[in-house]
Amino acid sequence: MATEQKGAAAPAEAAASAANSEKTARRKIPGGLPYTSSPGVLKRVLEKIPTSEKPGTFTTDFLGTVMGATGGAARPIIPILKATGLLNQTGAPTELYAQFQTDAGQPAAALKALRNGFAEVFRRNQYAHKADEAALIDVIVAITGLPKKEGIVRYILTTFQAFQDYAKQAREDAGGEEQSDSGQHNDGAPRPADQSGGGNGRLQLAYNINVVLPETTNVEVYNAIFRSLKANLL
Template sequence: MLKKALDSIILAERPEKFGASYMTTILKMTGGAARAVPPFLKKTQFIGADGTPTILYSKFKTDGGRSQAAFDGLKNAFSELFRRNEYIHRADENSVKDTIVEITGLKKSDQIVRMMYGSFDAIRSFITADISKVSESTNDESIFESLPASEVTGRPGRDIGIGLSYQINIVLPETENIAVFNAIFKSLRDNLLR
């Protein structure tokens, strides 16, 4: 199903949001297996958390950028495999499955190992050239130059703006003592929010 979705993405128009209605109407994909596609595309960073296609998505749609985009997406989705073997994208099926088994602790015959390998191989099948090991972020400038401002910012006629955001999760202790919370938030304000 993932391979079919990736093949369809290349030919279909770029959506505002990649979601269930886009998959059903434009990509003609339905059923339970199709529901797994958007979360997986988020792991590859082809789409953002809100379903908006990213620069990597646009790069994947181009003939010249597809191989590098597939490599970058593969690294995003399977970062632990690449930590174990930086050339895992060139490894044979048995080696990739062995690495998955090593990481997960599952049996090689487990259906999850088969499904993980299937997803890995679906993206890997688009890597046709000798791609660089550099992350896609180092080549973003050339992508920004080739895209209209409306595709980069989502708003027509706006200049390109790059912003960073961080998400910090704080697990607060279970207490009724307000002084503990005041101390935590004072420390956050003094050390992080300046």
Template sequence: MLSLQTVFDLKMGGEDMAESSSPSAKSLDGGTKEQSGKSASAPRKIPGNLPYLPASGTLKKALDRLIEAARPPKFNPDFLENVLKLKGGSARNTIPILKRMGLLTSEGVPTELYAKFRTESGRGEAALQALRNGFPEIFKRSEYAHAVEDNKLRDIVMEITGLNATDPVAQAIRNTFKVVKSFIPPGFEKVSGAEEEIIDEITGGADVLGVGKAAGTGSATVSGAIARDRTIRNEIGLTYNINIVLPETSDLKVLNAIFRSIKENLM
């Protein structure tokens, strides 16, 4: 039996994204393709259209190294081999994954999300957006899928794909997801656009938390301000109480948005 790494080609939605160089190969969704003239067996149909690589460690190396390398005009096999020093089919198969996650255009040109991922301050947000782009079905099951425990992620993948937890494809999906997740700082969460609109509507756009917003980012930049505030209070021993007047509303979305913001930014 050939190993998963050598016999599996990347598949998304039942269509080949990369071809193995061996005469006989299996697709990542389990379908066998014979190049010797024999008829190919029908590929397995896996629901969810979730992207994955059998060699998730190669994806981790590619993401680590592109942070340090200069942004190329085009992210192609030549850039992978000569700049990132990654060779072989497993390295080339990272390109479709990066396209799927929105880090590259369909032509392989690095996007603004790619540029943000390379920065220290924007990497967590970019990695989260890349996960949302690449694994929308998982985020439909859990809005905070990037923060769930491994057993919860396992159950979500099983629910979407119908595969057993020990299936090599299910494992490859989880490992690919976790590689990108590893670039998101613990406890990181970006307030969604819808929640920001609700809060802005209530406050009239006022900076009620006193921490400001980053121009052009659409997200509250609270981490540094809260950290500085806590440092100052710890140094001089001050405490204070905050009274919040809630709007008169029965809309749970409004209340959830307010309390989530309070929890993430003040507690």
């Protein structure tokens, strides 16, 4: 009889656990930070973006067939790509997506994606993409109000780190704006031309000197003039 009662209680416990999980899933987390409980799937998708053809629309079929991400673990991927700006709201890849496909543009694109999806994190730490795990957890806890050991805190962290692995290599100037090797800012605007006249940042001036030579058949007069120019001006 005791065995039968325990067996009868098991479905009830499972139902209660499922109800609690559903309640947790529906809970609204302050800060609106995107996350997935399967960061490994997100990492594999990000790894495949540069080597896969850019689709007209990034659908669940494309995600499953081309990216190899299926089932419940793949469900958060498209919303995350939208939140970070790699896809627009219709699911079409953006210019940022195309930039992420390139070796040269990938770090800057990943940093921009982080700033899009985790704007509140960067409002609290503008160099969050270079922050270590402990510092990121502190920021996430401060934003969400969740305890450090809450599973969602870990999910947000590992989702952030999936992009951070690429963004750490992004180059920045003194003003904090990313630049590419082509000499352009990430918004496509060219860098200001060097107005100094040299690459060392010092002001350099150029003079044009017109020399009017006297009319004479004495070569020594010309020689004396050019020796003087060489000694005093050149």
